[in-house]
Amino acid sequence: MLTELHLSGLGVVEDATVPLGPGLTALTGETGAGKTMIVAGLGLLLGAKADSGVVRHGNDRAVVEGRWIVGPELAQQVGELGGDVDDGEELTCRRQVGANGRSRAVVGGAQVPVSTLAATLSELATIHGQSEQIRLSSSERQREILDEYARPVGLVQYRADLAERKQLASQLARLVEEESTRTREIELLRFGLEEINAVEPVDGEDHALATEALRLQDADQLKELAATAQRALSGDEDDFDAPSAVGLLDEARKSAEQLADRDETAAELAGRIREASYTLHDIASEVASYATDLVTDPIRLEAVAERRAQLVALTRKYGPELSDVIEWARQAVTRLDELEGADESIGALRERIAELDERLTRAAEVISKDRQRAADRLAEAVRSELAALAMPHARLEFQLTRVGLGPHGWDRVELMFSANPGSTPAPLGKVASGGELSRVRLALEVILASQMGSHTYVFDEVDAGVGGAVGLEIGKRLKRLATKSQVIVVTHLAQVAAYADAHLVIAKSSDGQVTTSDIRLLDDDERGAELARMMGGSGDSEAGVEHAAELLTRARGA
CATH class of the missing domain: 3.40.50.300 (P-loop containing nucleotide triphosphate hydrolases)
Structure with missing residues (x-):
């Protein structure tokens, strides 16, 4: 309140x-x-x-x-x-x-x-303003009034089902519309995956091949440089008297060890020379192994070049780096699954929409029957109210016409009215005068309000x-x-x-x-004066006040 x-x-x-x-x-x-x-x-x-x-x-x-x-x-x-x-x-x-x-x-x-x-x-709270009288002439408002009275039990679920159908129909239309585009994309993805799978690239392979190609191309020069380093470390096999780093360091080690035997303070120095000697032997061995592994292999070089060409062809189409190519393939597989599943989605959507259509049709039938039963009761109640409002011969009926399924079922509701006996009921908004429309509005509002409670x-x-x-x-x-x-x-x-x-x-x-x-x-005296004014008097005339007092008495006794 x-x-x-x-x-x-x-x-x-x-x-x-x-x-x-x-x-x-x-x-x-x-x-x-x-x-x-x-x-x-x-x-x-x-x-x-x-x-x-x-x-x-x-x-x-x-x-x-x-x-x-x-x-x-x-x-x-x-x-x-x-x-x-x-x-x-x-x-x-x-x-x-x-x-x-x-x-x-x-x-x-x-x-x-x-x-x-x-x-x-x-x-x-609810406001029933003058605009309601204008709205009352519309079929939509007449349907709202009937539903306020009938309260069809299936209308809430019907609207939920209709909203779901609308959403699914939109998805279906989009999938169908995109079918040709989807087919082209599937073909492109399949072609790309076939091309990549035929090459079977491995992440990092391009960098490894580039390094190998460089070694193969420069094998002769690398071998010459490695041989020079090996001679400097281990000596020349053809000249036994030529000095070598390993030989000289071995002599230094032996001298240092003898020095340490005679002077303990030189022990640390001898140890460091010993470690350097061992390290240099290892280096010389590794250089020799490196030189041995260097071979001139034109066939392998050609194979590496061919493989690199395959990888370059992929990176030109699917990514600047080989890792991008591999990622494209991964995403393509996922996208292809989605696209190829669209046909299944279309079938499922059509099946669900058909199921919803059946439910909506059944619900619309039930809602329509609820409305029709309520329409007869409401029309009779309004006729009784209109009779008391000085319209004893007024006839009112709700005409329900079946149209396509809409947001409120399949009924188009129209309020038909006639004020005089013998007149054929016609649409309320076309035949009712302002006073008649006002009374019909009041009768409907009083009836609807009376069933809503506090x-x-x-x-x-x-x-x-x-x-x-x-x-x-x-x-x-x-x-x-x-x-x-x-x-x-x-x-x-x-x-x-x-x-x-x-x-x-x-x-x-x-x-x-x-x-x-x-x-x-207003108090009682002021109220009498105001009623007298409203009835056309001055508000203080004796006759007007008496008439107002009589009106109040009558109203209080009603």
Whole structure:
């Protein structure tokens, strides 16, 4: 339940607080006083779209704040958003719209997106504004009304299945559309893999072959250099008297060892020379082995050159380095598996879509039957309401036409109406007058609201186009609805306002430049004067006040 609504800088409202309570609350006032701003403010609080045009001239922002009494479930939701509920039941929500067009929303002290504010408060309140009368002429709104009443049990699952089908159909279309491209890619990948697999490259092979090719090409020069080094180390086999590094170092070792035998201080020096001698023998042996391994092999050189040419051909196509070629092949195998699995995916998608189509068809049939049964009940209930609203001969029926499967089943819903006996029912929006459309709207809204349980309903000039006895019946129905829910009605009819448990009047004043609005809760005397004014009197004439008192008495006794 909404206990208070505070408006600041909103349209003609400079700063006003609307006290609200249970039951039926009527808001009245002269034209232009700001009644519409109350509804607009509550709409902003419920997440309606807003722009800088709602900000009062001269203000930098418009602010709407509401206080609600909420249950434990909603209090828990607010807590999950990071907000607080005072005393476990009072929730404060705030919507701010800046002159720059920026909007902020706060729930329980926590700043949230406007969509979150709307989702949170949509469970608490519903606004039935004048735009609803226009929407009522559309088939889509008529379908929504019927579903609100029928509440088809399979509609939620139907929508989930339809969403899945849409997603799968999109995937299928993409796969089918890409089939020719996919075939070409498969052929290219297979060709590349066959070419690489035929060569069987090994990572690092190109560098090893380059080194080997260099040795084979320079084998004669390398052998000559190795022989020179070997002669210097080990001596010349053809000249035994030629000095060698190994021989000279061996002589130095022997002399050092004799020196150490005579002088202990030379022992370390002798050891170092000994180690150098052993090392030089090893080096000489390795040089000799290296020289032996150097061979001139034109056949091997040709084989190396041919292998390197194969590897170069691969790197030109599949990567600057051999490692890139090997990585390309690895990725190609993975991609090829994906592409070749597409045909299986297409088959699986088609199978699942066919299964969903069957489910959707069955569900649409059940939903349609639920609607038809509910349509008969709702039409009968509306006829009863219309009879009480001075339309005893009105006929109303829902016409369901089967069309293609859509987001709400396969039914196109149209509300057919006739106001007089003998008239053939025709589309409501084409044949109903403004007053008739207003009463049909009220009858539907009262019936739908009565089955929703505790809620806050706001009716903006639901009595437009009617008056007199019909106004009394409207007041009765709103009063009846208010026994279970909080009802706020913006009205210009005294017959409706008389049934209110609380009566708020919006009075305007003007200083010639700006207009402000003031909202007051009327006592019994003030209420009589306001009702008299609404019925066309001055508000203080004896006859008008007596008529208003009679109206109040009648309403309280209803």
